[in-house]
Structures are given as structure tokens and as C-alpha cells.
Amino acid sequence: MKSLEELKKIREEAKKNLELRETGKNVRVVVGMATCGISAGARPVLQAFIDEVSKRNLTNVQVVQTGCIGMCANEPIVEVTAPDQEKVTYIHMDVDKVKRVVAQHLVQGMAVKEYTIGHAE
Amino acid sequence: MAIYRSHVLVCGGTGCHSSKSDEIKRKFEEKIKEMNLDNEVQVISTGCFGLCEEGPIVVIYPEGAFYSRMQINRVDRIVEEHLYKGRIVKEFLYEESIEADQIIPLSDVDFYKKQKRVALKYCGVIDPENINEYIANDGYMALGKVLTEMTPDQVIDVIKDSGLRGRGGGGFPTGLKWSFAAPNEADQKYIICNADEGDPGAFMDRSVLEGDPHCILEAMAIAGYAIGATKGFVYVRAEYPIAVQRLQIAINQAKTMGLIGKNIFETGFDFEVEIRLGAGAFVCGEETALMASIEGQRGMSRNKPPFPAVSGLFGKPTIINNVETLANIPQIILNGADWFRSFGTEKSPGTKVFALGGKINNTGLVEIPMGTSLREVIYDIGGGCPNGKAFKAVQTGGPSGGCITADYIDTPIDFDTLTELGSMMGSGGMIVMDEDNCMVDIARFFLEFTVEESCGKCTPCREGTKRMLEILERIAEGKGTLEDLDKLEKLGNNIKNTSLCGLGQTAPNPVSSTLKYFRDEYEAHVIDKRCPAGVCQSLLNYYIIDTCRGCTKCARQCPVKCIDGKVKELHVIDQDKCIKCGACMEACPFDAIIKK
Amino acid sequence: MQKVFDIKENKQKFDELLAYIESQDKSQGVLMQTLHKAQELFGYLPIEVQKFVSEKTKIPMAEIYGVATFYTQFSLEPKGKHTVGVCMGTACYVKNAQLVLDKLAKELNVAVGATTEDGLFTLEATRCLGCCGLAPVIMVDDTVYGKVDPKDVPEIVANYKK
Numbered sequence: 001m002k003s004l005e006e007l008k009k010i011r012e013e014a015k016k017n018l019e020l021r022e023t024g025k026n027v028r029v030v031v032g033m034a035t036c037g038i039s040a041g042a043r044p045v046l047q048a049f050i051d052e053v054s055k056r057n058l059t060n061v062q063v064v065q066t067g068c069i070g071m072c073a074n075e076p077i078v079e080v081t082a083p084d085q086e087k088v089t090y091i092h093m094d095v096d097k098v099k100r101v102v103a104q105h106l107v108q109g110m111a112v113k114e115y116t117i118g119h120a121e
Numbered sequence: 122m123a124i125y126r127s128h129v130l131v132c133g134g135t136g137c138h139s140s141k142s143d144e145i146k147r148k149f150e151e152k153i154k155e156m157n158l159d160n161e162v163q164v165i166s167t168g169c170f171g172l173c174e175e176g177p178i179v180v181i182y183p184e185g186a187f188y189s190r191m192q193i194n195r196v197d198r199i200v201e202e203h204l205y206k207g208r209i210v211k212e213f214l215y216e217e218s219i220e221a222d223q224i225i226p227l228s229d230v231d232f233y234k235k236q237k238r239v240a241l242k243y244c245g246v247i248d249p250e251n252i253n254e255y256i257a258n259d260g261y262m263a264l265g266k267v268l269t270e271m272t273p274d275q276v277i278d279v280i281k282d283s284g285l286r287g288r289g290g291g292g293f294p295t296g297l298k299w300s301f302a303a304p305n306e307a308d309q310k311y312i313i314c315n316a317d318e319g320d321p322g323a324f325m326d327r328s329v330l331e332g333d334p335h336c337i338l339e340a341m342a343i344a345g346y347a348i349g350a351t352k353g354f355v356y357v358r359a360e361y362p363i364a365v366q367r368l369q370i371a372i373n374q375a376k377t378m379g380l381i382g383k384n385i386f387e388t389g390f391d392f393e394v395e396i397r398l399g400a401g402a403f404v405c406g407e408e409t410a411l412m413a414s415i416e417g418q419r420g421m422s423r424n425k426p427p428f429p430a431v432s433g434l435f436g437k438p439t440i441i442n443n444v445e446t447l448a449n450i451p452q453i454i455l456n457g458a459d460w461f462r463s464f465g466t467e468k469s470p471g472t473k474v475f476a477l478g479g480k481i482n483n484t485g486l487v488e489i490p491m492g493t494s495l496r497e498v499i500y501d502i503g504g505g506c507p508n509g510k511a512f513k514a515v516q517t518g519g520p521s522g523g524c525i526t527a528d529y530i531d532t533p534i535d536f537d538t539l540t541e542l543g544s545m546m547g548s549g550g551m552i553v554m555d556e557d558n559c560m561v562d563i564a565r566f567f568l569e570f571t572v573e574e575s576c577g578k579c580t581p582c583r584e585g586t587k588r589m590l591e592i593l594e595r596i597a598e599g600k601g602t603l604e605d606l607d608k609l610e611k612l613g614n615n616i617k618n619t620s621l622c623g624l625g626q627t628a629p630n631p632v633s634s635t636l637k638y639f640r641d642e643y644e645a646h647v648i649d650k651r652c653p654a655g656v657c658q659s660l661l662n663y664y665i666i667d668t669c670r671g672c673t674k675c676a677r678q679c680p681v682k683c684i685d686g687k688v689k690e691l692h693v694i695d696q697d698k699c700i701k702c703g704a705c706m707e708a709c710p711f712d713a714i715i716k717k
Numbered sequence: 718m719q720k721v722f723d724i725k726e727n728k729q730k731f732d733e734l735l736a737y738i739e740s741q742d743k744s745q746g747v748l749m750q751t752l753h754k755a756q757e758l759f760g761y762l763p764i765e766v767q768k769f770v771s772e773k774t775k776i777p778m779a780e781i782y783g784v785a786t787f788y789t790q791f792s793l794e795p796k797g798k799h800t801v802g803v804c805m806g807t808a809c810y811v812k813n814a815q816l817v818l819d820k821l822a823k824e825l826n827v828a829v830g831a832t833t834e835d836g837l838f839t840l841e842a843t844r845c846l847g848c849c850g851l852a853p854v855i856m857v858d859d860t861v862y863g864k865v866d867p868k869d870v871p872e873i874v875a876n877y878k879k
Contacts, residue, residue: 002379002387004265007256010378014257032245034331035363036324036848039861067332069245070486071232072850321806324847359753359790360846362859395745398753400788401844417748418780419787435746478808478849485850516807550849552807566810576787707867 027061027106029053032077034068040075041094048098049078053106061106074117080105089117125163127204129153132166132178142166142177145191149179152200162204178215189215232483235502237464239472240288240448241325241488244332249367252374255335261380263451264339267346268388276347277303280450282458284470289315289406289443290521290547291623292469292536301430302348302438310350311439312341314447315411316357316364319403320519321570322550325474325486326444330357330364333448334371340447342381342392343454348440353394356411359401368396403520403574407622408433408441410576421576422622443548445474465491469535479516479552480506492533495525499553510555514638518547520567520574521627523634524560543634545627559656560639561646565593567631575624582625585616589632596643598659599650606643610636661716663699663706665692669713675705722763730758731769738773748776748784752791761792789844797832797839799877801825804854806845814853818842820867821855824874837878 031037031046049063069077074091080101081087088111090101097115105111113119131146149164179188179199186209188199195213202208238244247254255261267276281296302310314337318326330337341353357365372394375381383391397415404410405420412434414420433439449471453461462470469491475498478484482504489498495515499505506512514524523544525532532538536546554563568590577583592609595601613629620626636643645651652660665675671689676682683699686692694705706714724731737754741747751774755766762785771778785791803809803818818840822829825838832839848854851863855873862873 004262004269004386007261007265007380007386010253011256011259011262014253017253017257030245034328035361035846035861036850038363039848039854039863040851064248065250066247067244067249068241068328068486070241070328070488071483072486072848073482073484075850318847319844321810321845322808322849324845324849327847360844398750399790400749400753401790402788403844414749415746417746417776417784419783435744476849478852479811484808484852519807550807552811552849554811558811563811566807 027058027080027082029061029063029106030066030079030081031063032067032069032075032079033065036068036072037075037077040072042076044095045076045078045093045098048095049102052099052102056102056107058102058106071117080111082109090115091117091120125161126183127162128182129162129164129204130166130180130182131164141193142191145177145179145193145196148193148196149200152196153204156200156205158200158204184209187215188213231504232485232487232502235493235497236488237472237490238488239452239461239464240329240445240474241332241486242452243336244328247333249332249334250370252335252371252378252380255333259455260335260451261339261375263454264342264346264380265386267343267454268386268390273303273347273349276343276454279458280347280453283453283461284458284468285446285449285453285461286469286536287443288445288449288473288548290320290518290545292546295442295446298430298442299344299347299440301428302350302440305431305438307438309352309435309437310345310348311434311437312344312348312350312353313411313415313434313439313441314341314353314355315406315408315441315443316355316361317399317406317411318358318361318444318548319406319574320521320548320550322478322516322519322552323476323548325476325549327361327364328486329444329448330361331367334364334368335375336451337368337444337447338371338375338381338394340442340450341394342385343450344440344442344447345392346390348438350438350440351391351393353392354397354415354434355394356397356399356405356415359398365396365398372396402576403570404576404622404624407624409622411441412439419576421578422624424621445549466533466535468537473534473546473549475549475551477503477551477553480510480555480558481553482507489534491535494531494533496530498534498551499530503553506553506555510557513554513556513558514560516544516552516554516563516631517550518545518627518630519550520570521545521623521630522547522550523630524554524563524638525634526638528638543630543637545630557654557656559652559654560635560642561593561597561652562654562656564632564635565590565597568593568628571624571628575628579619579621579625581616581619582621582628585612585620586625586628588612589616589629593632596646597652597657599646599657601643601647603644603647606636606640606647609633655717658701661701662696663694663701663703663714663716665694665714667691667713668711669709670711672710674708674710675714678704678708680704722765724765727759734758734766734769735773738770743774747774748781752781752785756791761795763793763795794832795836798837799858800839800841800856801874802841802843802846802856804844804846804848804852804856805842806847806849806852808845808849809853812852816867817853817855817865817870820870821874824870838874 029049031042033042053061076093078090078093079087101112129149131142153159153162177191179191199210202210277296277299285295286292316326381392381394399405402420405414407422408429410420410422429439465471472488472490474488476486487502512527514526516524525542525544529542539546572586572590575582589612592605613633616629617626645653669691676684681698681700683695684692734755756762759766767781771781805814825833827833827840829840829842846854853865855862855865
């Protein structure tokens with residue numbers, strides 16, 4: 001890194017990338033992949049999202065991992081952000097639920113309310 | 122090609138098919154023909170909607186009305202009302218499709234409402250393995266600011282002004298610590314990140330390392346600049362493989378981009394970071410023991426002074442900061458000391474991360490402003506105890522802390538209030554206990570922990586904790602006396618006053634705080650030979666209650682044949698013969714055996 | 718179970734360990750990571766391996782033995798094929814991890830800290846694994862099982878008996 005200016009340039013580019021993700025009509029699926037998430041089964045959930053999304057050829061969906069969201073009791077936790085929509089937080093996810101979230105939420109744009117926080121058991 | 126004004130899509134996926142969607146389709150076709158709509162409405166069988174749980178599914182376009190859990194007898198009404206009169210039959214619609222706007226955003230959930238995230242700001246937000254996401258969120262800007270616009274003294278002053286106190290347990294002011302190391306002349310100084318999170322029940326450091334590893338690297342470099350150190354070590358528990366892996370990825374990325382390494386931002390400042398693994402020793406969370414471990418020795422603490430800031434790792438001036446402390450640093454540099462002081466209390470500014478665990482509904486990590494009351498944490502955020510059990514106490518500070526009872530639940534949490542209550546902040550583990558937990562047993566549990574983890578260097582800790590444990594075991598077995606309780610208090614005070622390091626000095630806390638708040642429970646064990654919570658094995662008796670069906674399973678399992686009863690008759694346990702092994706309780710298929 | 722440590726049979730591992738030792742900067746306190754590396758290679762730290770480390774690093778044997786016995790993660794005995802660790806952190810403890818540990822000891826017919834006769838399992842009570850939200854927790858090799866009921870134990874163990 002040569003200078004602060006260079007860092008700022010990288011930051012602006014990285015920001016643009018993030019924004020592009022949002023304004024480019026793109027959907028982002030974020031899976032909590034800290035130790036508690038993984039031990040609660042986040043890995044197969046992440047894999048299922050990747051499989052389902054590629055199976056349905058959803059090129060506008062990006063599946064990424066993140067660290068601990070903090071609500072271990074509700075792991076595995078998945079957040080879906082889509083342009084012009086409130087972020088939706090799914091809890092206690094499993095492979096079967098992923099299929100439904102992909103079909104109903106990612107494809108048809110209708111969140112699966114009973115899996116979301118505040119509604120799921 | 123015929124154009125239809127309306128399309129009825131009936132799901133023909135496997136799930137819906139198995140719930141007779143084909144019959145529904147046929148019924149639609151019949152009814153539509155009967156109403157003479159077959160030139161206007163088309164019935165189509167489609168692929169799976171993916172909502173099999175709500176099947177069979179029927180969707181009618183152009184309205185896109187989503188009918189779920191369809192039944193044959195609903196078809197007539199839908200055709201008459203919807204297709205003929207154009208009125209959607211709302212009561213048959215999929216509930217969520219009319220209420221889709223009611224989905225609750227995460228920030229409105231009780232769990233998050235009262236939180237303020239500083240140290241955990243980007244945990245669970247960014248991809249920890251992608252440095253660009255950190256940079257997009259102002260990552261490494263604080264380091265840039267420090268290196269190009271501030272002198273080392275100015276950096277220390279900002280941290281001092283912020284009032285940040287060490288989050289690892291002691292609560293020592295971070296800025297002051299840095300100022301001790303800065304003026305010392307040496308050819309080499311070190312920054313150590315203490316990630317040896319040994320306190321059982323606390324896992325915020327692991328979460329930060331796993332979720333936002335770059336902020337630790339950035340903070341270490343800032344600290345290095347402030348005191349004149351060019352080398353940093355992160356000492357991590359080997360029990361955290363994912364944290365280690367993500368941290369290594371972060372180090373590699375930062376090195377590649379030149380954000381750590383030689384001549385950062387062309388300011389002439391060098392900073393290298395290396396990971397060192399622990400090997401399972403709780404005492405290595407103590408500064409001097411930690412340094413001994415990095416040097417390749419047994420993790421034993423030593424006398425202070427000399428303080429690490431004067432003579433630390435390899436005899437060089439060293440600053441050791443905990444993970445959560447460091448996670449606050451970039452935010453303070455970017456937003457200023459006043460911003461940080463706007464949260465928390467006068468003497469404990471900022472926020473603190475707590476790991477909520479034990480008998481609580483919402484287990485997890487919470488970051489709250491200092492001064493938030495225990496009640497808010499346990500009830501508003503944590504959702505109280507599960508199964509309607511009564512809250513009994515909360516244990517903070519792990520093996521060095523103590524228990525706080527329901528009487529003090531409105532206490533605002535900060536470093537000083539918790540110490541006054543005989544507990545301590547510790548690293549932020551918060552274990553909630555309900556009426557089913559025995560306080561004598563909990564005290565014994567922690568003593569067992571310290572006995573095992575004592576490094577053995579100084580006598581009060583090595584021998585004293587062992588004697589305390591023996592007394593507690595005696596009490597738990599119903600063989601204790603009232604003098605034992607006084608002995609515990611006295612011995613505890615001696616250990617506190619004469620131990621070498623923090624481990625020994627705080628080891629009696631779990632005992633003294635439970636003795637203080639739950640003396641009646643100790644007395645029940647000693648005088649009545651009874652464990653009120655029903656935990657201490659030797660003080661319990663097994664009983665068979667009237668849900669017994671007389672299946673004889675327990676009698677066959679009993680190793681001393683003390684259970685009597687005929688087939689299909691209520692069985693009884695001979696209390697004199699019973700050895701309390703619990704085999705009968707395990708064998709009973711009707712939960713008819715209880716211990717009391 | 719391997720009772721005698723065969724130096725010849727392990728030559729390749731010794732070579733790898735030597736290469737590791739030589740790659741390290743000796744001024745920076747190398748013993749801990751060297752022992753970690755050795756345990757990774759051999760599965761445990763037999764006296765022969767400790768002697769080897771002593772020779773190559775010029776660190777006295779007494780010091781190496783001291784370190785190897787001080788830290789609970791270093792083992793001087795060979796371990797079973799699978800390691801079953803029951804988390805005994807506070808959060809797990811208050812949620813009855815002890816009952817899970819007892820059940821495992823009974824199911825595997827082995828004392829806590831020991832290895833089964835067939836060399837298949839080593840049962841351990843471990844320190845907090847940091848999965849307090851899922852208490853009580855057990856870890857078999859690298860897999861964590863959360864919210865374990867003593868009744869689940871036979872099924873979990875059976876998976877590893879095959």
C-alpha cells in the first residue's frame with residue numbers, strides 16, 4: 001500500500017462493488033458461518049443454497065458467508081437482502097427449508113414468513 | 122391460438138400430486154365447463170412451486186392469487202366467485218401472501234433493539250475472508266489516519282480520552298497502559314493480542330476473530346505505531362480452529378495489499394503479525410503466563426513488577442490487549458473519543474459484549490452500552506428463563522467471578538458495580554441459572570476448574586484451592602459442618618490476599634459470592650442434609666410416583682435389587698438399600714421415577 | 718493398539734519434523750509450535766519424539782517434558798481413532814453436561830480421559846468449546862453435536878463404530 005489515497009481508491013471501488021450488488025437488482029444470501037453456526041449445521045445450508053441457486057440458474061443471486069451474528073440459539077441463521085426490500089432474517093435453517101426459501105423467496109420474491117425471526121419457533 | 126383471459130395454474134409437483142392435485146385439476150376443468158367459461162379460462166398443470174408444505178397449490182392469473190392447501194370442495198366456490206364474478210376468495214389465499222408486508226426486520230426484534238454494536242459492528246455483516254468488504258466499510262482507514270495525520274502521542278491521548286478499559290477482565294485503562302510502554306527505549310517492542318479466551322461460557326473473542334479478523338490486525342498495527350512496536354503476536358487457543366484459519370487468511374491478504382508488512386503507506390512504519398497457538402491452559406490468559414508460553418515455556422505467571430510494558434516478551438517492552446479491546450480501537454480513532462464516551466457510563470465508557478448462556482431463551486452474543494441493567498439483558502434481550510422456571514442467579518466473570526441474585530437484577534452493569542457485588546466483569550460470560558441449579562454445586566464446579574488450571578507455582582493457589590474444593594465436596598455429600606462454612610470464608614480470604622496472579626486472587630470469588638447470597642442453601646446441605654435444587658447426587662433419594670405402570674423394567678435394572686413390585690402394580694424403592702445409581706430412572710419408559 | 722514406538726517405521730515423519738524445526742526462527746521461542754507440529758504428525762508425543770526435538774532444537778529434555786506435560790492438549794499417550802470430547806464449560810455444565818459425560822463413559826465402557834480397549838475411542842472432558850448457545854455440546858473429532866441429550870448418545874457413538 002503506497003498511500004492513504006490508494007486505500008481510499010480501493011475503498012471507493014469496493015464500495016461500488018457492494019452498491020452494484022444492491023442496485024444491480026441483485027439478491028444477496030448471507031449465511032452465518034462462525035463456529036456456532038457451523039456446528040448447528042450452517043455448512044450444508046450454505047451448500048444447499050449454492051446448489052439450489054445454480055440448479056435454478058439464478059444468476060442474480062450471490063451466496064456469501066459471514067461471521068457470528070450473535071443469536072446462537074437461532075443458528076443456522078441466513079439473511080437475504082434484495083433491492084428495495086427490508087432485509088429478511090431466517091433462523092433455524094436446514095437443507096429442506098433452503099429449498100423452499102430459494103423457490104419462494106429468491107425466485108418468486110415472497111419471503112417465507114414462518115421461517116423468519118419472530119415467527120419461527 | 123386461443124387467448125384466454127385467465128389462467129388457472131395447478132401445481133403438478135410431486136408434493137402436491139401426492140395430495141391429489143390431479144383431482145383438483147379435473148374438478149376445475151369440469152366446473153369451468155359447467156359454467157361455460159372454458160373458452161375464457163385455461164387450466165394448466167405446472168411444475169413445483171416449492172411450497173410443498175402448503176400444497177396443493179393453485180395460482181390464478183392475471184391476479185396472481187395464491188391459493189394454498191386446496192381442497193376439492195373449494196373448487197366450486199373459487200370458480201363461481203373468482204373466475205365468474207372476479208372476486209378473489211380471500212379466505213382460501215395463502216396467509217403470507219396477504220401479509221407479506223409484515224415480515225419483521227432484524228433490527229426490530231427484541232434481541233437487537235437494545236444493543237449497540239461497536240466491537241461487533243461488522244461481525245455477521247461482512248465476509249471475513251474478503252478484505253475488500255472490510256475496506257469498503259472504512260477498513261484500514263483508521264490505520265491510514267494514524268500513520269499520516271497523527272503522532273504516536275496523539276494516538277495514545279485519543280485512546281486515553283476515550284476512557285476505554287481493557288475488556289479481558291481487569292478493566293485497566295488501555296490508553297494508560299500504552300503510555301507506560303511508549304517512552305521505554307528498546308531495539309524491539311511487541312504488541313500481543315490476547316485471544317486465549319479460556320473463560321468457560323465466553324466466546325466473543327472467537328466471534329470477532331471469526332467474523333472480523335481484519336479489525337484486530339488494524340488495531341494491532343495502530344497500537345504498534347503508538348508505542349513504537351514493529352512486531353505483533355496473536356496468541357489464540359488451539360480450540361478455535363476456524364478463528365485461526367480466518368486470521369491467517371486475513372494476515373495473508375493484508376500482507377499482499379501492503380497493509381501490514383514493511384513501509385506501510387510509505388510512512389516508513391513496519392509491522393508484522395504472527396499467530397501463536399495455545400495448548401489448553403487457562404492460566405495463559407494471564408499476561409505473564411501468556412508471554413512465557415509464547416517463549417516456549419510452561420505457562421506460569423511471575424511477579425509484577427517488572428510490568429510487561431517495561432520488560433515483557435523476550436525481555437522487551439510489550440503491550441498485551443484483549444481481542445474485544447482491540448476491536449474498539451479503529452472505531453475510536455475514526456469517530457473520536459467523545460463519540461465513544463457518548464455510550465456507557467462515566468467510569469466505564471463504551472459498550473461491552475456479553476455471551477448469554479445457560480438457562481435463558483435467547484442464548485447468544487449481545488453488545489450493550491455499559492450501564493444497561495441486568496434485567497434488560499436477561500429479560501428484554503435474553504427473553505428470560507425457558508420453561509417458565511424462576512430466575513435464580515446470573516454468573517458473570519467465569520471462574521474469577523461470582524453469582525448475582527435476583528435482588529440485584531436492576532444493577533446497571535459496569536466494571537465497578539459488578540466488583541462491588543462480589544463478582545466481576547471478566548471477559549463477559551453471563552451464565553443464567555434457574556431454580557434447578559444448586560449453588561453449592563456451581564461453586565464446586567468452578568473450584569474444580571481452578572484446581573485443575575492452577576499452574577502450581579505459588580502455594581496459596583495450588584494448595585489452598587484444593588482444600589477449598591475438598592470442603593465443598595464434603596458439603597455436597599452431606600458431610601459438612603457449620604465450621605466448614607467459616608473455614609471456606611477464611612481460606613478464601615487468605616488465597617485472595619496471597620496469590621501471585623489474577624487466577625489465584627480471584628479463584629475464591631465463586632465460593633465467597635455464593636456463600637454471601639445463598640448461605641441458606643449451604644446450610645440446607647450442612648444441617649438438613651438436603652439439596653434444595655435436587656442436584657447433589659448423594660443427598661437425593663429416588664422415588665416412584667403413580668405414573669408407574671408396573672412394567673418391572675426398573676426392578677430388573679437395579680443392581681442391588683432394592684425395587685419391589687409385581688407386574689402391573691406400583692413399584693416401590695427400599696431407601697435403605699438404594700445406592701442412588703440412577704439406573705432405574707434411566708430405564709423407566711414412563712418417567713415415573715423422580716429424585717428429590 | 719500401538720504400544721511400542723518404532724523409530725524406523727516413523728522415519729518419514731521425523732524427516733518432516735526436522736524440516737519444520739529448521740524452517741523456524743530460533744530466536745522467537747519455537748517449542749510450542751514444534752510440539753504442536755510433532756503431535757500433528759505422530760498423533761501424540763512419545764518420549765522418543767521429545768528426545769528428537771531436544772536434540773535438534775538444543776532445548777534441554779527437562780524443559781520439553783515440562784512443557785509437554787503442562788499443557789492439556791499435548792498427550793504423552795496414543796489416542797483412540799476417534800476423540801470424543803464433552804464440553805464442560807459453565808453453560809454446558811448448568812445444562813447437565815455431566816449426565817452426557819456419564820452416559821458416554823457407560824456406553825463406551827471407558828473412564829474419562831482414557832481410551833477404549835479396542836483403541837477406537839478416547840473420552841475426554843474438554844474446556845469450553847465456545848458453542849454455549851447449543852449447550853450441552855460434545856465434539857467427536859472435528860464434528861460438534863449441539864443440544865445433546867443423554868438419550869442421543871448411543872446413536873451418535875454408533876455412527877463411529879462402523
